[in-house]
Amino acid sequence: MAGRLEGKVAIITGAAQGQGAHEARAFVAEGAKVMLTDVRDEVIDAARELGNSARAMKHDVSDEDQWNAVVAETVAAFGKVDILVNNAGIFAPNPITETTKESYIAHFNVNQLGMFLGMKAVIEPMKANGGGSIVNISSGAGQRGYPDMIAYLSTKWAASGMTKGAARELAPFKIRVNSIHPGLIETPMITGAGGDADFMKEIASTVPLGKIGKTDDVVEPVIYLASDLSGYVTGSQMTMDGGTGL
Ligand SMILES: NC(=O)c1ccc[n+]([C@@H]2O[C@H](COP(=O)([O-])OP(=O)(O)OC[C@H]3O[C@@H](n4cnc5c(N)ncnc54)[C@H](O)[C@@H]3O)[C@@H](O)[C@H]2O)c1
Secondary structure: OOOOOOOOEEEEEOOOOHHHHHHHHHHHHOOOEEEEEEOOOHHHHHHHOOHHHEEEEEOOOOOHHHHHHHHHHHHHHHOOOOEEEEOOOOOOOEOHHHOOHHHHHHHHHHHHHHHHHHHHHHHHHHHHOOOEEEEEEOOHHHOOOOOOEHHHHHHHHHHHHHHHHHHHHHHHHOEEEEEEEEOOEOOHHHHOOOOOHHHHHHHHOOOOOOOOEOHHHHHHHHHHHHOHHHOOOOOOEEEEOOOOOO
């Protein structure tokens, strides 16, 4: 049976670990060619494990020249760009009074500016291709209010808003733009931010479905939005949070 992404070419940012790395593996398994990018060196190994269907580039999503290089290299390697998953992100939670201007700007640069630059960079190749799909990884923190994460939360709300605006603007070119809103997902982002076993257990007890999410819980919705299965879906928000936001 043909994969759901057979013949598609995708760029996935933040693909050295966590959700991005898992999405890259799943995309290749579904028949896509994938350019994995990340600021971390580990992205090179992550791509190597996927064989000829994958390439990797070191890439800071807040740098416009680097975005243009990623798009050019993807077209050179695989001939086109059909899909962009804007997944790279940082999360350094703090109360408002303890959030420095530097931390706020750092979140802006990666989570918000990086997403804007990514969408901007793929528009021309997607137009040339007759369309495409952009999947922006926002968060439950881009749909609701949470304490102690003002910098992160503001960028994720921006991701939700940019998705809606871009979906409107790019619909005439058959470029669809949707956002993904995970709840707490077990990745290095959470474990690295002090999410030890006790913390995870405590959070799990507050989730209506009774558990923390896994990268598997996010990858299927991302495949759906990236693929032609969602051909009439644009500007939508897809939430996978075990019911936390109910
Ligand atoms: N884990 C969660 O609970 C959760 C919940 C909601 C949303 N998200 C979002 O999901 C996405 C993936 O997060 P994750 O959980 O896999 O975390 P992660 O920390 O495991 O992965 C994030 C990746 O982004 C990369 N990155 C950071 N700055 C970058 C930059 N300037 N340029 C390129 N790459 C950069 C990191 O090196 C890392 O590999 C993020 O956008 C995150 O905000 C995560």
